[in-house]
Amino acid sequence: MIESEFNAGLLDFLDGSPTPLHAVKRISEALDIKGFQRLDESDSWSLEAGRKYYVTRNGTSIIAFTLPHFLEGFVMLGAHTDSPNLKIKPNPVVISNGFVQLGVEPYGGLLLNPWFDRDLSIAGRVTFLASDGEAASEIIDFVEPLAMIPSLAIHLDKDANKNRSINPQTDIIPIIGCAEELDFEQMILDHLSDNGTDAQKLLSHDLSFYDTQKAGYVGLEREFIVSARIDNLISCYVNTRVMCSVEEDDARLMVCLDHEEVGSETTAGAAGSFLESVLRRITKGHEDFTKLMRRSFLVSCDNAHGVHPNFPSVHDENHAPKINGGPVIKVNANQRYASNSETIARFVQAAEHAGKRVQYFVSRSDMGCGSTIGPVTAASLGVDTVDIGLPTLAMHSIRELAGSGDAMELYEILLQLHEKGIR
Secondary structure, X not given: OOHHHHHHHHHHHHHOOOOHHHHHHHHHHHHHHOOOEEEOOOOOOOOOOOEEEXXXXXXXXXXXXXXXXXXXXXXXXXXXXXXXXXXXXXXXXXXXXXXXXXXXXXXXXXXXXXXXXXXXXXXXXXXXXXXXXXEEEEEEEOOOOOEEOOOOOHHHOOOOOOOOOOOOOOOOOOEEEEOOOOOHHHHHHHHHHHOXXXXXEEEEEEEEEXXXXXXXXXXXXXXXXXXXXXXXXXXXXXXXXXXXXXXXXXXXXXXXXXXXXXXXXXXXXXXXXXXXXXXXXXXXXXXXXXXXXXXXXXXXXOOEEOOOOOOHHHOOXXXXXXXXXXXXXXXXXXXXXXXXXXXXXXXXXXHHHHOOOOEEEOOOOOOOOOOOHHHHHHHHHOOEEEEEEOEEEOOOOOOEEEEOXXXXXXXXXXXXXEOOEEO
């Protein structure tokens, strides 16, 4: 595989995944093509050795796994499907000074300033009363730009470039039209009808605004990929490509979970029961489950803070990852990352066998540190874990930047891992 082909798939995945629902749908379609069999949690499972399976929960989290004839331990690849965004409130319509606006609530730790002056659309899931009288749900995407959050002109805000604070209740309400009223329910029903769905009544919605600008390259030599939701869809994409590249007897499991950006304590998050439930259904009892976990290895893939050329002082100078410098091993003495000397060594060996570089990130000792699904999963399952990621700038902005050479390097390293070590 060549890098340009790999990255073309990445850009397409980023553009096609404005919400976790869309990301999981895209991942499922890729697995279908590669012969993975879809399971349903509410059904009885009859798993067969030599087969490949996947299962989803809430439409926003997905687990895929191979089932070798002789299963000792999994190489597990973890990531999260959610990104900070603006969620539309249940009763969103705001009429103000001749404008129609939709009220929003920030999801996760997003940078608010970059959301101003962007072309925004709406995507997510709606639940409605269908023509047969039953409740049904559908994933939707308006695709076209529908809204904008205009900045206040600098003439009216002289301190805008000096001290600009944002009130999330009053300052970031997107404008969607000019009218005296808006029937939001009818707007959704009309969209469903235009796309061939006969819906009688809107019952509920889980919708978000997103930036309509496409993913692409920047740089004199196309060194960088820029897009919304690079954190953490880039890891979901890499892990999916790995799963689509392995055979049935290569013991692999991929888990892409929702709600990492808000703490993971949900039914579809890393602190929920999803992954453990699937693993216990694969094994035959507590003894087999415990042995499997102690013989497995989890690579928790989440973006890492690359060193910013304008703000190098916010990094520890010996642990400041560079864009296009290779995947990053993340370490924290207080276990905000789950890496330890043995799990790090295993990842380093795989990188060496792939002929690839690794970097390290340790936050400054006088600054706080983020976390990932790694520590949560390691603690609940007792699985040895390393936290890694690809260096990124503008993390949690509406548009982020990563290296165009880093994603495929991670893919090639992950392929070197085997349940007993490295290939």
